[in-house]
Amino acid sequence: MAGNKLKSKKVEKKSPPPPDPGVLKPDKEADVKMKELVKDERTHKVVGTILLLLSVYLLIAFTSYLFTWDEDQSLLCKACPNILFRDDVVVENALGRLGAFLSNWFFFNGFGIASYLFCYLFFIFGINAIVGRRVFRPWRNIKYILFGLIYISTTASFLAHTAEFPFGGALGDAINHWITGFIGKIGMALLIFVAGFAWVIYKFNVDFKWPEKKVKPPKEKSKIVLPQEELELNPMLQEDDPAGEGVVEEMLPAKPNKLKDNGNIHVSFPNQEDGFEDGYELVEKDQEEHHISYVPPKSSPHDSADADEELPAKELAIPPFETTPASKAKHAVPLDEELSLEINPGREEAAAAENDAVHEELTPITTSADPLDPYEPTLDLRDYKHPGIDLLAVHGSEKITQDTSELEKNKNQIIETLKNYDIHIQKISATVGPTVTLYEIVPAAGVRISKIKNLEDDIALSLAALGIRIIAPIPGKGTIGIEVPNVKKTIVSLRNLIASDKFQNSTMDLPVAIGKKIDNENFIADLAKMPHLLMAGATGQGKSVGINTLLVSLLYKKHPSQLKFILVDPKKVELSLYKLIEKHFLAKLPGEEDAIITDTKKVIHTLNALCIEMDLRYDLLKEAGTRNIREYNNKFVQRKLNPQKGHRYLPFIVLVVDEFADLIMTAGKEVEMPIARLAQLARAVGIHLIIATQRPSVNIITGTIKANFPARIAFKVSSKVDSRTILDTGGAEQLIGQGDMLISYNGELVRLQCAFVDTPEVEEIAEFIGQQRGYTDAYMLPEYVDEKDMESKEFALSERDSLFEDAARVIVQSQQGSTSLLQRRMKLGYNRAGRLMDQLEAAGIVGPSMGSKAREVHVKTEADLEEILNDLL
Template sequence: MPVKGNQFKSNNFKDTGSAKGSVKAEKPSRPKVESVPSFGLKDGRIIKVGGLFFLVLSGYFLIAFTSYLFTWQEDQSYVLKANGGWHNLFKGQQELIDNGIKSPVDNWLGKFGALLSNQFMFEWFGVASFIFVVVFFIIGYRFLFKVRLFPISKTIAYALFGIVFFSIAIGFVHGFIVDYPHFLEGQFGFWSNRLIDAQIGRAGAAGLLVFAALTFLIIVYNIDFKLPEKKRPATTLPGFDDADDISEPYMGGGNVPIMPEMPFTPVEWPGRKSKLSQEGVLASTRYAENEVSEELEPVAKGPIFNVEKPINEPEHKPVTLMPEPSTETEIPLMVSDTRPNDVLSIEKEDLVTADDLVAQFGAFDPRLDLSSYKFPVLELLENYGSNKIAVNTEELEANKNKIVETLNHYNIEIDKIKATIGPTVTLYEIIPAPGVRISKIKNLEDDIALSLAALGIRIIAPMPGKGTIGIEVPNQHPEMVSMRSVLASEKFQATTMDLPIALGKTISNEIFIADLAKMPHLLMAGATGQGKSVGINAILVSLLYKKHPAELKFVLVDPKKVELTLFRKIERHFLAKLPDEADAIITDTKKVINTLNSLCIEMDQRYDLLKDAQVRNLKEYNAKFINRKLLPTEGHRFLPFIVLIVDEFADLMMTAGKEVEIPIARLAQLARAIGIHLIIATQRPSVNIITGTIKANFPARIAFRVQSKIDSRTILDSGGADQLIGRGDMLLSTGNDLIRLQCAFVDTPEVDKISDFIGAQRGYATAHLLPEYVGEGGEASAKDFDSENRDPMFEEAARLIVMHQQGSTSLIQRKLKLGYNRAGRIIDQLEAAGIVGPFEGSKAREVLIPDDYSLEQFLSNMDAKD
């Protein structure tokens, strides 16, 4: 039966202390207000007590079992006497002596220790019982210190197998010596062996134990059983000594071996490049990009060739290999000792697969470039607040009465009220009586806010996935959510997300972590001073605590010039910039346009690499590269994630407009699969700033407090952001759900400490260099062309361009194995010479010469003029 609102004016509610914490009326007819108790599972005290108990228990078992090994004979009369055993535990000393039982016992832990160890070691599992000590210690350590030594479920499963297996195995071996139960195997091991022996005999028992042991190793370690391979006769090239060994030194922390000093002339092969060098061994070129020495001096860039054996030619003549068409992971190579005109002819074939390369060199590890890098420690962050909920029962009761009273004034009856307490907001969920229209309650938002005298009342009618109506009421004493408490949580430490960002806590006081790689882009908006910059810092800090510099790069755009300057110290570790820029943090609008277009070029290049690798996204590509199925000699490289952060997008739109919107829209539409993700923030979420094209490609949006419902609808497509209370209070829209969060707080001094910690470590020579971009008015002209200073690869690049009829920098880069900057200069020279047309954005340049014959005439005329 519905309950009238005025029945709730009495204060006879009590805290029941349930797990979720509820404030209930003594009479069942009254609605219930549930809250979180101050003691229980929520704050982890019971978990800590349980962990301490298991640690003490493991120590107790260890001492009792160890003592039993030395004192078991003296305690036999106490633990094994007729009518003895556990019955003796509470008998007095004189009573034991009268029954002919020695007292006291010699076990180091007294009577209980003697009985306990006898029960486990003699009557049950023997010395295998020591495994219980390990299990209790791992569980206790996990609960008390919140540090996972081993997964608890696997620990218990392996321990049960170990206890049974070792008890039976020891009993099997010991059975050859004695024919009675002993504490080494326990009665379980002894009688189990008797049973198995009676069924399948001693030989069968031995086979069963071997089978069980091998099955365990296969399940746990996935061991392989391989027959010894037949050794193939080695092929010795001229000047090639089988005794030579170059497998000792490694470059870059161990990814590839360094070849001994020797002249080596790489040979360009027509068509697809072979993946092997001499004797079927990978000639994997690894570039020492952005490496610096301990004195932070740059290492000279250049290819490092990996071969299994060095080729010491007396005359150091170049060697040309003639590969056949190759597959992706298995390539035939023919080598002969006959050398007409210094070219090795076809005589013998050998095969090397990617699995062989991984077995020989190991998987490629991108982190070895900076193998000494240390992740930031939690001590760099401050622990603001007590992480305890400050809302008490009296506040819950008062708010409940005011809500019920207000609804009663409008003849709205309710059946139940439940409260969920968050760090800054408490959610009251009400179940209206049958027949009450939801819209009627929704329209009372201002009336309820007036009765509670609170700022930021927000009504959710109905709650998604629930049959309730939510009323969010700010707490009188909001609790600050510190970044340290969020990053120290198990949820963040154990996450397997590609780009985890710790945003804060929900209204149910749960830590919220999202994966930027799956968003895949994020749009942030909020009025000045409402927490937008803190939110950006929280995202950056989350990624810095989780990713290695080789795996992630930031492109930071800061038109205000003051918000992101602290991250300049990590330039050589995490930042990316254009090749000729002095500052990695971009503040000039023109440079922003060039950087965005450079990212579009990077996106196109990455898609070309994915196409060549026959994969669909960055994760599959990097996995293939790590397993050495893609070779640097073919232009492939490990691709880090790139996160573009624009702190004030409105200023860019006002000054550049379409020049900014077009590349942003391209990146938002296409860049997800190749690991480029955008975070765009603005103070003015108006429709001329956040256009429809941009909104369509940013399904994930964060709204801090805004000034009007119109701004809220612009950013979220729904109201609510205008009802937030500020100071980090925000709404996250992921397309389907709208989640209210309290943003984790990270202060400027904390960011400064983290930047200093990272910046003080050894880094790359420079920031990560983006592809070079030349905007309008920056192209080379014919009068700038100097045929005497043209690149040595100019003619070869011209023939390549004309043959493919595609004026692309990336084509020159891939086919001629050149760096992007050099390929860009060559394409500028080709344009200046009149071979290709001008730059046309993301499109390939037009080729102005139709065929090879015309090109040869053109080049002959050019040489004649010289």
Template sequence: MASRRSTSRPVRRRVRSRAGRSRLRLPTLGQTQLDMVGLGLVSIAAFLAFVLYLGEAGGEVGGVLKDGLRFAFGEAAYLVPIGLLAAGALLVLRPLLPAVRPFRAGALCLALGITLGLAAGSVGLGPGPRAHSPLLDPGYVEGRGGALGELLFWATRTLFSEIGAHILFGFLVAGGLLLVTGASIAGIVGATRDGVATTSRRVRHSTSQATAVLAERDPPPPKARRTRPPEPPGVEPIVHATHVEAPALDAEARFPDLFGAEPEVEPDTQVIPEEGVCEAPLEEEAGPTAPEADETEVVQERLTPMGNPRSGVTEADDLDYALPSARFLERSKARQKPDTTVTDRVGAQLVEALGHFGVEAKIVGSVSGPHVTRYELRLAPGIKMSKVGGMRDDLAYALAADDVRILAPIPGKRAVGVEVPNTVRHMVHLGDVAQESPEGWSPLTVWLGKDIDGKAIGIDLAAQPHVLVAGTTGSGKSGCVNAMLASILMRSSPNEVRMVLVDPKQVELNLYEHIPHLITPVVTSPRLAANVLQNLIREMEERYSLMSAARTRKLEELNRLRVRNGERALPYLLCVIDELADLMMIAPGEVEDAIIRLAQKSRAVGIHLVLATQRPSADIITGMIKANVPARIAFAVSSQTDSRVILDQNGAESLLGRGDMLFRPGSGTKLNRIQGAFVTEEEIEKITAHWRKQGEPELREELLEAVEEDGEGDEGESDFDPDEDDLLAEAIRTVVQMDTASTSMLQRRLRVGYTRAGRLIDMLERRGVISGYEGSKARKVLVTEADLSRTLAALDEPVTSAAVGGGTEDSSP
């Protein structure tokens, strides 16, 4: 019994001592209290400024403060009002600053260094030391570094002599400046090197322009260069198989030159190579000499508008493009720190609410994102996670939140996550997350936004390989599509990526019209969209034929082989459909079959799909489409049924809207909650205007034509007449009135594709309306306007060799 009593008493003493120490802790001040302290410091700084700078009396308090500061700090006392003003501003602006501790340490180093320098007379500060007695003579120290500086100087001179005091002064001042500004010596050297390089480059450019002007010739166009937004120093991005997690860029710290007044047009980045802009030929074609130009187009029937041989597949061109500047994207002005007081209060309310329902838990961590904060809970032994998983509505009621999402458990952790909306939400701009893509990723790298941890999330569309985007109206679906397209346009030229944009709503993707990345105009008709998908299947088959002949398995291998053989590479093809529901309503069978075929086979040949819809129902997102489009992005939906249609699981019904999304990569089932990046129309207009100035799109209008079925042609081969066409009479009138004949002219005048225009040219030749093919010479029109009516009346007669010959003789002069 005695032993038990003796052992229990020390335990009680230890408990009491711990409780006593816990009671001595200072209370944590909220932001309101810190604001009051900061305003008080600013007021004291203003009072001392009147006393020290303007010579005001200041009363008894002012006189005592002035004498005390002069004795303590000497001439450095005049910096005290500035220091108090800076301290007050730091306390008031604390939520907007990344850290306050470096400012404290830097200010302390500067104060010690300045007082020491005044006492030691370093670099001409103060009158310098001289013999005096006593050590802290007020008349002596007030004209130098005060009592603090004199004591520091006496200690350093005794230990290291006067030269040691001067060296310590330099160290303290330099260290204080580095801590206050947050700079580094390597950063300063790098910035100086970049500034010298930029200045020398601009001088060389100006010199070349001046030389060109003197020589009466145009200056050479600058070479295309990639603008690489810098990555956060010292932190490596986490690259996964399907996406990358990188620290988001702190714009104000890492892009100091991007803030402030910036011009709308940058001469250094918006490079317009004159050789790549087809302006002069367009003006000649629009002028009165257009018929003469049509005569020469007969030899260019197999040429692109850029004068290159036309191929059956989409190829890259030979132009050098300049990528847009990173300044086109807006960035957040400052990174705001979350208010820990609010986080602690909501966490306590969450634990209390769980306790009311008999769930004992404690908070082991919390992570604050742009829109939500995730609280990590450790359940007591014996508590089932399913009990917490069904308390979503109860917790939302207890916390007075719009909605609550529960992760039971958090993947990879022994904790249950409760995601609660923040009272203050922060917008994520595309410029905050857009960075250089990891090595080995394709030009189809896009940046989606920030996750709850504040990391930038990017994906490679070529690795997904197709993405389904769904959500209700106003949830951020179109904004996500715009962010994807802007990410690609910021780092990929038309030589690397070509696009097909389908916009049945006619208002979402019209900003991208006329950029050189397009191979078709922005498609707004559901019928034409079905034709485009069918023609993309034909493009896919032709690319597979090239890969089979080259014995390659991927587009990258085929391009390396083609470049080695002197051929042009094949760019990636990205087909974006902004509203899949409209296409499924007009032509459900054709659209679904085409999407399924492309999703099954087009990955290897570099054709990828982005399907977006605001109707996530089973008749729009069918089972076959879901089976072949593995990557999913779900925005806020109205029910769990819609969430299961998109993600095959619940969760999207708890999203908050305004860009709040759940992303499931193509090769995994883990959901990532992301706050989508927002890009404004002004940013998109700057990017697209930059591309439009470098060239016009090389459109392939034959992709808009309906695909002729081979099976139907074989069955009806006996009924096919090569000299029958509904537009034959109109073609005859056109060539007779224009007095010229070419395939491209018929394409423009009759609005038909290349194949049909070529057949019409052959019909006109067999009927003796135009002359035969004579190499580089243009075809001659053999029928005059006087014989036009007789020729049109004879269209129903069968075409024979005598008829052809007779037609030729009759039409001869």
């Protein structure tokens, strides 16, 4: 029994009392406070101040030690470290016993004069801690400091090993003593030099360039006289010899040829059967080597706007010609002031063996089947310079200011309002944007989302804010978003978006910088993938600024040969700023003076002309066997398409309509039909639309237009109905204006603050581009003639079309009076082809219209046609 009592006492002694849940442990509470103290911004500033003080203190102590080390060293070595607490010891250091002690420890027992690097180390950490951001990169500087401590102390010890002052310190002396004993003093000196030189190369990336060779003197021209038979065989030589004299100019050096051997030189021309095509001619590149250079056919006018630009010749390297003995030089040719070569095509069999021997020596770098150099469209304006970032002004600050008190107040109001309706939440977080702050809440289990969404007006009342928007739930997240406007709004400057890496390094076809998201991320989109953009919003909410933002961002990224604008401005004042860039980026109808279209009737003609351009581009894509403009341009750049067959480099065309509602009210179906047709088909051929309106009603934005504009931007609108018309959902009526917008793109609805660009900035950019050399005129669209104007107009033969004679020959040769035939053969639009057919009827070449059948051709032979054309002159 006694043993049992003892056991029970033991058990009772070991079991601890149960913890009281209402009492918090003091150590845990202290631990939480310590974490908060470490994270506190004030703590960082205090630590930074201490580090800066330590940096200055060591700098003064080290500098004083350079002059007082001799007097203080004996005291420090005898009484160290007790010297710190002895009042009877007097030192000469400017910072007293502590300064003398630290200096002696760092210099004598440490790193020598390299100890000054510790002052720099404490300085950079102190500055970073005080400012609160990374002014200096700490880890990169630590890497340099560690290298400097070892290198400087070792070098100082090697150079001043006999001095009494510890220039290298204990570390430098130890390293120097070991390495010197290992590789000797000369090896040590070389090692120090190589290490220092390697560091300089690594730090500054020194570029070592070998001096270039001097430019050779200009070469005189001599002539190679060729027989008429060779000129007939080689049409390339005929182009260079317009007079038909059989003389082809060749670049030869003015000084005597070193390859002469008794006045003879052995020159052999390979036959075409051996792998060389027409277009190769013999030129002498220098005194020692000869090359066969390929002279490409003359390019079409579409290849380049400058007549003096020529493609560089591709060269086939040939070993230097060797002098040949008289017994072997069957075709040796004397080299006089004028070199005469006779080539007889009938002697191919006799010279076959020698030609084969020559071709065995020829090792061409490229063959005739190799492609030419890629076509570069930007060479049309090779001196064109993109606008500089300094033309854009900085509006506001790039960094968003966060008002902690405002965030805390709004958070408490939201929690309190939800509690009043018995809605509990598990978590709430805030993301501060330039215009609004997004509060994300995680509701407790069992809370319905619809219950929170119905409290939109109550939350707006409690926060006393305008434009509360609830996103329930946020797509891709298990949270509910409440967007609350900021008291202090931040202007998003277009300059910051243009200068960002995301825009500068973009590989998009048509990159547009639109604005910033709530999380302060730049929103850069590709207009070519949208592929069309519909903008709507009430008056004064930022549509015009948004259009300027899109246009300016495209001007900063694209070359005039790659992009053209068609600007429609019924207001007549919004887009007039871009008149200066007419010869660089604008497109217009033939015969029009102003490229900015303001007249409604001209808008109709321009839209129909753009439809004709679209059809012509689709014909080009069909002939090239490609599906879109990117594949077509790639083929053209690689010179796989013949410009003589109508192929050309196709620039992107962006149609911008500033006020679409006014056009619908004045023109109606005449504008809606070509717009709908372009929206349906024009994407693949590089034609994109940007349409803005302030009346997003169903009679303006019809179902046909909406179906082909998947990308839409909505600024603040007056009603929920307008928001549903433009976005198919509500929310645009709750925006706060001044560039605040919602964009529907790739199936997502994102709230952005539109980038701001002011009118003077657009004027400076347009002036900068307009002052540069441009094309002779704007990009010409196909001609369009309204059928209504043609019905009442009688054709005068004296005012006939410039293509009248060509059209007449096409009709007579084919003996088919068909308008569609003229369209196909002459690449014309329907209206111009119909006008030509009416003029041919007036001239008596074809008969009257027979409905769907082709017209009768009255002229049967080309000789009769020439007589008629001569009579009309």
